Amino acid sequence: MSRRIHLMLVLIGLVVAWEGLFLYAGEEALRGPLETLQDTAKLLTTTLFWMHFGETARAFALALALAVCGGISLGTWLGFHRLSSELFVPMLIGFASVPKVVLYPLVLLAFGLGFPAKVAFGAMFGIPPIALSTIGAVANIRPVLIKLGRVLGLNAISMARVVLIPAVLPEIMTGLRLGFSVTLIGTILGEMFAARRGLGYLLMTAIGLHDVTLIMSLAFVLTSLAVSASAVLLSVDRRLRQKF
């Protein structure tokens, strides 16, 4: 209950700060909260928006699928295979800390301009956090639980279902939450350069034309989507951890 009140206070504070900033900076720089809401509502009725939205949604969904599958399989392999992990984990950590924008030209060279490049770029953002959390989760499985599985006579499939997957799930979930947001960043970022479609491209055009209304509406849409997705994942994460 009190958490809900806190959240309301934070939201009200943000809106007030936004309005204050608007009054200070003026029409040239941004729009107020109420106007942005109206502009967004208008934007959502245009087919142009939905065309770009669809493009981004498809690219993001594919990038996220790649990041989740790739991250979890990479993490599982490195988590269980000692030698590979000694070799590759430092590289993975290094890669995670590289500002990936500097690699975007290479991605473009490898995948060409357009859809595949931004999917690959999004996945590049998402794989490291998901893989690293999976490695941690696998390493944290208590050996006694695996012994227990053997004592109970579980075969490989039951061992995974009864012991391993439930043991790693909460920690992987945390990585997925992080992976989700950075994959979205990667996809949008990928669209901002060398793309002809997508919300990132639309945003870039708006910046070029100094179309503050469009910039604000797009920022509002993207923020709302990211925040609500993050909230959903966080609550799943919490529920998974609750019991332990």
Next chain:
Amino acid sequence: MLADAATPLVTLRGITRVFPPIAGGGQPIHALGPLDLDLRTGEFFAVVGPSGCGKSTLFELIAGLQQANDGTIAFEGKPITGKVPDGIGVVFQEDSCLPWRTVRGNIALGLRKSGLSRAEQETRIEHVLVLMNLVEFASHYPAQLSGGMRQRVCIARTLVMEPRLILLDEPFAALDQQTRLLMGEEVLRVWRSTSATVFLITHALDEAAMLSDRIAVMSARPGRILDIVETAWPRERDSRILEDERFGAISARLWRLLRDETIKAADAH
């Protein structure tokens, strides 16, 4: 009680366990044996020994979790080969409750392979819940229970399989002394109410002296059996035998056997 005491439940002959050297050099570690041992049907058998003497290795060999380099182990006449045999229940030193399952869910795990009908499974689960005083905690999660209670859940999960041999690897090591004595009583009660044979690994001499019919004393590594002490306690017994004068004599004898080995083991570390 010991109807077929003539044929041992478990026989170990010439058991030797050598661990390969750790990668990057070093020598192979001769952990255990050669070692001969018979467990009689229905007895409460304990093993004590200095730390690092191969007690847990012996435990895992009988549980089928490890394989000996040499020698044979048989349970009910059938050799144990790298697989946990039916009829053997295992309780580990560490808490092995699955934290995402309730007490009832954890206990039910023991029956996954039983092939019993749902109704029969329920009956057995209810029975062990009562036996281990867990009825009111059936829908709790392990995190909501104390260490002693969690270990009780692990014992219940083993009992629900109705094993003929129960292996306990220092199951009370993490508990405080008072709880340990009471848990010991509880294990005695369970042992009496089932016809199972109990094999207990422990480092607590008093625990071994209080609970067991026979106690094997192991040497420092490589672990061999130095002697087997018979307690001759009545089957009906509880922690009050601590007051018995023979209890002191047994504990003293165990310590006399163990003292030099413990010094040896400590020097080796």
